[in-house]
Amino acid sequence: MKVPLLSSDFLDRAETVYADRVGVIDEPTSEDSLGELTYGEVARRVRALQAGLDELGVGAGERVAVVSPNSARLLELFYAVPSSGRVLVPINFRLRTEEVEYIVEHSGASVLLVDPETNQDIPTVTAKHRFLLGKESDDALLRVDREPEPWGDASEDATATINYTSGTTARPKGVQITHRNIWVNAMTFGLHAGVSDWDVYLHTLPMFHANGWGMLYTTAGLGVPQVVLRKVDGTEILTRVGKHGVTLMCAAPAVVNAVLDAAPGWEGPVPGRDRIARVICAGAPPPSKTIERIEEELGWEFCEIYGLTETSPFLTINRRQREDGDKPIAEIARAMSRAGAPGIGVQLCISEAGEVLARSNVVLEGYWQQPDATADALEGGWFHTGDGGSIDEQGYLTISDRKKDIIITGGENVSSIEVEDCLYAAAGVAECAVIGVPDEKWGETIKAIVVRAPGAECTEADLIAHCKQRMAGYKAPTSIDFVETIPRTATGKVQKFKLREPYWSGRARQVN
């Protein structure tokens, strides 16, 4: 028998087995907070939302876009929209008006839901139907008086979400993730991370980012209570870990750094130490010193994973093994800073050019309406990650550089080409190149190298302000070097490795 692998399976099981268990604890400080909801209540609200979309005339395959920081209502959309055959487009809430507009238009979303606070930044972005998330969307969309229409031709190959990601082009690309991708990712990631119904999960990761790495499906399927965190703050994370008995969280290294910074000021034992909370990191390889500090100062277990939005995202995991026993922590931490070993069903290899290639059921269906980019990414039957790396004799992958032109700052991808495009529009810029340089807090930060036009007098502050007005703040350069010329190859290509060299010298890797 073959039964389609659908994203609805996870909340369905939560409702069957854990209906009376608290499933979601909403951010208490947000407007219209939903407080605590049992999984039974979440499932009822999700059905009511689907009935509301039916009434609005939103059919299967139509796109529903949402721009919101973490919230219970955002979480519900991950269950409600794909389960009814529609496609969810979760958008980064830090983006500027034109950036969100592009994604809404490109995805062809007919419904747009916006968090009230985010709305202040993007008041003009619109779609056929637009609602503020909260009381307004509840009143407009929750239809408790009718059952939702069943999704007639439910298929595991249908697109469930489109996640826009900054890649090698100036415009973000829409990564089509299918129900099957979600299912396999949720299962393999959950298995390797050892998730069980004893866990309590804290959403330290923005849910829009690769569907919260798919953990929001895994946790629902196992009845794990999910604590919503709206804003990253080290002390607040410690408080919630203590208050709700959190055992598991996923985070970019910058988030872990915020917790490490807050811990010395915490009175009494660090919450989570008693039950060995697990923190799963990705986005960049954290320095082994950070790993040591997590294990020693917090008493939490550190795990690293590697993946991309395009791979749902889980590909590899590095977790302490039984054999590591009593090894000194420094030795364990060094071994843990590798990206990890492939998860079940993932094949990895390194191309002749040194690029990491992957084959697995978590690899994207394609880039939305970009057949050429899709063909390039999947050339030869392997997914081309754009990352440079090596696989050691234990089968563990280490990421050493990025072939693609992206910078990862605080866990978010920034296309250097997009920043360069923006700078070229500024008065006085004749030539520019944008690179990532190491940064204590953010892992990497953005530096622009600029050649001024003859007679131009633009300053570092002018150019940074120019970018901040046009792009999400985290994409703007934090420093600018003015130079006479930019090194290029014979064919005119900027030699970024030469520009990066002085900032990364003495380091084994060119990523942080």
Ligand code: AMP
């Ligand atoms: P995103 O699609 O935004 O999730 O970004 C994916 C990119 O993050 C990958 O292509 C890598 O460049 C980087 N990345 C993710 N996990 C790791 C890791 N464990 N070590 C090094 N780089 C990572």
